[in-house]
Amino acid sequence: MTEFMRKHKGRRAFLSVCTIPALILFSVFMLYPTLNIFIISMYKWGGYSQHREFVGLDNFVKLFSDAKFWQSFQNTVLLIVIVTIVTMAMALLTAAVLTREKLRFKGFFRVVFYIPNILSAVVIAAIFSAVYDPSRGLLNTLLSFFTGGSAGQVLWLGDQKVVIYSIAIAMIWQAVGYYMVMYTASMSSVPESMYEAASLEGAGRVRQFFSITIPLIWTNIRTTLTFFIISSINISFLLVRAMTSGGPDGSTEVFLSYMYKQAYTNSSYGYGMAIGVLVFLFSFALSGIINLVTRRDSVDL
Amino acid sequence: MNRGDKLYRIFIYVVLILFALSIIVPVGWVFLASLKENAEFYQNPWSLPAGLYFENFARAWQEAHMGEYFLNSVIVTAVALGILLVVALPAAYVLARYKFGGRRLLRTLFMGGLFINVSYIVVPIFLMLVDAGNLVGTPIFLNNRFVLALVYASTALPFTIYLLSGYFQTLPKEYEEAAYVDGSGYMQTMIRVMIPMARPSVITVILFNFLSFWNEYIIAITLMTQDWAKTLPVGLMNLMKAQNAAAQYGQMYAGLVIVMLPTLILYILVQKKLTQGMNVGGLKD
Numbered sequence: 001m002t003e004f005m006r007k008h009k010g011r012r013a014f015l016s017v018c019t020i021p022a023l024i025l026f027s028v029f030m031l032y033p034t035l036n037i038f039i040i041s042m043y044k045w046g047g048y049s050q051h052r053e054f055v056g057l058d059n060f061v062k063l064f065s066d067a068k069f070w071q072s073f074q075n076t077v078l079l080i081v082i083v084t085i086v087t088m089a090m091a092l093l094t095a096a097v098l099t100r101e102k103l104r105f106k107g108f109f110r111v112v113f114y115i116p117n118i119l120s121a122v123v124i125a126a127i128f129s130a131v132y133d134p135s136r137g138l139l140n141t142l143l144s145f146f147t148g149g150s151a152g153q154v155l156w157l158g159d160q161k162v163v164i165y166s167i168a169i170a171m172i173w174q175a176v177g178y179y180m181v182m183y184t185a186s187m188s189s190v191p192e193s194m195y196e197a198a199s200l201e202g203a204g205r206v207r208q209f210f211s212i213t214i215p216l217i218w219t220n221i222r223t224t225l226t227f228f229i230i231s232s233i234n235i236s237f238l239l240v241r242a243m244t245s246g247g248p249d250g251s252t253e254v255f256l257s258y259m260y261k262q263a264y265t266n267s268s269y270g271y272g273m274a275i276g277v278l279v280f281l282f283s284f285a286l287s288g289i290i291n292l293v294t295r296r297d298s299v300d301l
Numbered sequence: 302m303n304r305g306d307k308l309y310r311i312f313i314y315v316v317l318i319l320f321a322l323s324i325i326v327p328v329g330w331v332f333l334a335s336l337k338e339n340a341e342f343y344q345n346p347w348s349l350p351a352g353l354y355f356e357n358f359a360r361a362w363q364e365a366h367m368g369e370y371f372l373n374s375v376i377v378t379a380v381a382l383g384i385l386l387v388v389a390l391p392a393a394y395v396l397a398r399y400k401f402g403g404r405r406l407l408r409t410l411f412m413g414g415l416f417i418n419v420s421y422i423v424v425p426i427f428l429m430l431v432d433a434g435n436l437v438g439t440p441i442f443l444n445n446r447f448v449l450a451l452v453y454a455s456t457a458l459p460f461t462i463y464l465l466s467g468y469f470q471t472l473p474k475e476y477e478e479a480a481y482v483d484g485s486g487y488m489q490t491m492i493r494v495m496i497p498m499a500r501p502s503v504i505t506v507i508l509f510n511f512l513s514f515w516n517e518y519i520i521a522i523t524l525m526t527q528d529w530a531k532t533l534p535v536g537l538m539n540l541m542k543a544q545n546a547a548a549q550y551g552q553m554y555a556g557l558v559i560v561m562l563p564t565l566i567l568y569i570l571v572q573k574k575l576t577q578g579m580n581v582g583g584l585k586d
Contacts, residue, residue: 014487015401018391022458023407025388029455030414033425040425094320097313111572112321115328118564120516122534126541126557127327130334136346138330173323234418238519242538256420263424264523276421284416 037280041273052270059274069275071250072258075164079236079254080229080286083171087228088221090176095183096209100195110184113177121235125242128170132156157244160251167252170239171232179224186220187213215296222294226287233283255279331561335554342550357555361540365549367556369529370536373446377521377532378514380450385457385510386503392458393465394491394499398477414459420519426452427523444530449521453514461506468502469495508571512564533560 041059045052063069094113098106116124131138134155143154156166190213198208214221237256240246246253246261253261256279263272334342335357336350362368395401396408430448434440442448476498480490496503518534525531531539537556544553 010487011399015395015399017488018395018491019407021388022392022462023410025451025455026410026414026458029426029452030417030422030458031410033422033429034417036425036429037421040428094317097317101310101313103310103313103317109317109321112324114572115324115565115568118512118516118568119328119561120518120534120537120564122518122537122541123516123557123561126537126553127331129541130331130346130554131327133346136342138327138346141346176320177324230416230418234420237420241519242541260424269424269428272424276424280421287416 037273037276040270041277043270044268045270046267055270059271060278062271063274063278068250068253069258072246072253072255075252076233076236076254078164079168079171080232082165082168083175083232083236084225084228086168087172087175087179088225090172091179091183092214092221094176095180095187096213098180099184099187100205100208100213110181114181115177116174117178119174121238122242124170124174125239128166128173128239129157129243132166134158158248160248163244163248163252167236167239167243170243171235174235174239175228175232179228182224183217183220186217190216218294218296222291225290225294229286229290230283233279255282328561331554331557335551335558337551337554339548339551342548354551357551358559360549361552361555361559365536365540365543365552365556366528366531367533367536367540367559370531370533371559373525373531374515374533377446377450377453378511380447381453381457381514382507382510384450384454385461386506388454389458389461389465389506390496390499390503391491393462394469394495396462397466397469398495411459411462415463417459419456419517422456423520423523426520430524444525444527446530449524449532452520452524453517456520457510457513461510464506465499465502468499472498504574508567508574511567515564 042054042056043052044055044058094109097103098109103109119127134140134153134157137156139156140153154162157163194212194216195208198212203211233255236254237260240252240254240257241260244252246257255275259272259275259279261272262275263269266272330346333350334346336353336355337357338351338354341348341351362371392407396404396411427443430442431440434442472495476494477490480494485493516534518532518538521532522535522538525535537553537560540549540553540556544550
């Protein structure tokens with residue numbers, strides 16, 4: 001064996017040792033389960049029984065006439081729209097203020113705003129349950145203090161018309177800080193000279209925000225938007241499961257909580273996974289649409 | 302400074318302070334509530350605790366088994382971080398710095414993994430582990446802390462590899478060349494020279510994944526069905542349900558503090574690293 005060949009062989013072995021464990025773990029615990037979502041969705045399979053019957057696309061046909069599924073669809077879309085718009089607006093504005101203005105305690109604000117992001121979804125659910133409690137909650141007692149104690153009590157988690165917005169507030173509370181920190185980072189790389197030039201030409205703060213800051217960090221906004229929407233589908237599930245379990249009467253049921261419920265409470269794995277497939281397709285389609293809609297000629301620094 | 306400017310600044314401060322209060326007040330309130338006696342929960346929630354009722358913590362720790370769950374969480378988080386680093390570091394290094402057949406495929410796979418959310422695949426993972434248990438004859442893969450850690454590590458691989466290989470790519474080639482000239486082998490070069498150089502990104506990876514493993518509950522609640530095997534967030538879910546039934550408010554808030562205190566302490570210690578680390582990664586799951 002020549003020196004070159006031995007070295008070459010060593011290289012192959014080294015590369016294999018380095019990549020194969022990661023590939024195995026990834027395949028077993030991510031790739032295979034993902035493929036399984038699609039496979040199981042075509043079976044009728046309940047409970048722990050070994051009996052699995054292939055039913056083709058029956059589960060999907062059933063889904064289209066399942067009113068509860070459509071309700072969870074509606075709730076998910078509503079949450080995505082509200083939470084995305086409000087979170088993005090708040091994160092961008094606070095980030096712009098914290099990078100552009102000469103303020104005191106900037107570091108303090110940044111540290112505090114990021115706190116919700118390090119808390120478990122269960123912790124956030126517990127905190128908001130305490131805030132929203134109808135008679136002894138922080139929010140209602142605060143409101144009654146301002147209105148002189150006579151205000152009708154809002155059932156933040158009990159009123160079917162209100163509860164979805166209560167969840168939205170918790171989601172926004174959870175997310176703003178993280179995206180603010182991220183935008184602060186990219187905004188601080190915008191050169192000061194651009195703002196100076198704009199000031200000289202008489203552009204005010206608002207104008208600078210829309211004509212300089214936003215276009216220059218647009219690439220960053222685009223990427224975060226896609227990930228934000230995917231993670232919203234996830235976080236809405238985590239919070240709903242711990243806070244309301246989809247109730248009252250399905251008014252906070254979201255995609256994944258309905259999927260989980262079908263799979264476990266109802267023991268119909270096939271049906272549950274059919275929902276999973278649709279959620280998958282939905283989030284991919286949505287990412288695609290967002291990518292298209294937000295396409296701009298990129299501005300290079 | 303003119304009048305409009307002054308008003309504008311006041312307005313900004315008011316908004317920022319209100320926003321900060323909306324975070325500090327509820328989180329701080331939980332700490333205060335964890336020291337209240339049960340009777341105090343029927344009074345105004347804004348009142349301060351009458352005394353320091355640490356009994357809540359003792360009861361949460363023992364009667365509600367939060368002590369055991371704490372230990373489970375520590376074990377699972379530590380083992381998961383260990384597995385993750387051992388598996389992800391070499392893979393990230395090799396993917397960032399070597400050209401070989403299959404590299405593109407591997408990269409695409411792991412990149413695609415960034416889009417797979419654990420909440421989607423938790424049901425198939427559960428079914429797979431049930432099936433594997435049937436195959437062996439006993440359900441040894443459920444209620445198994447090592448398996449839970451393995452699942453955590455695996456689902457964190459795409460993000461971790463993405464972040465680490467991004468960092469490895471920025472390191473200059475000269476270090477490896479010098480090591481090879483000195484007669485150091487591939488493995489040795491990686492372990493002795495390159496991985497130590499990636500320390501900043503390794504710390505970032507540990508921080509982010511510590512938080513996500515410690516806080517995770519949907520996989521844990523699915524795979525850990527027996528009481529003794531539960532992790533802290535799952536135990537907290539139990540306490541939340543129990544408080545409604547048995548009015549054990551103090552205990553519940555003590556449990557809440559037990560879950561979030563480690564993450565808050567870590568955050569205060571390393572908050573600079575955490576918020577800067579995001580610029581290295583740019584995104585998270």
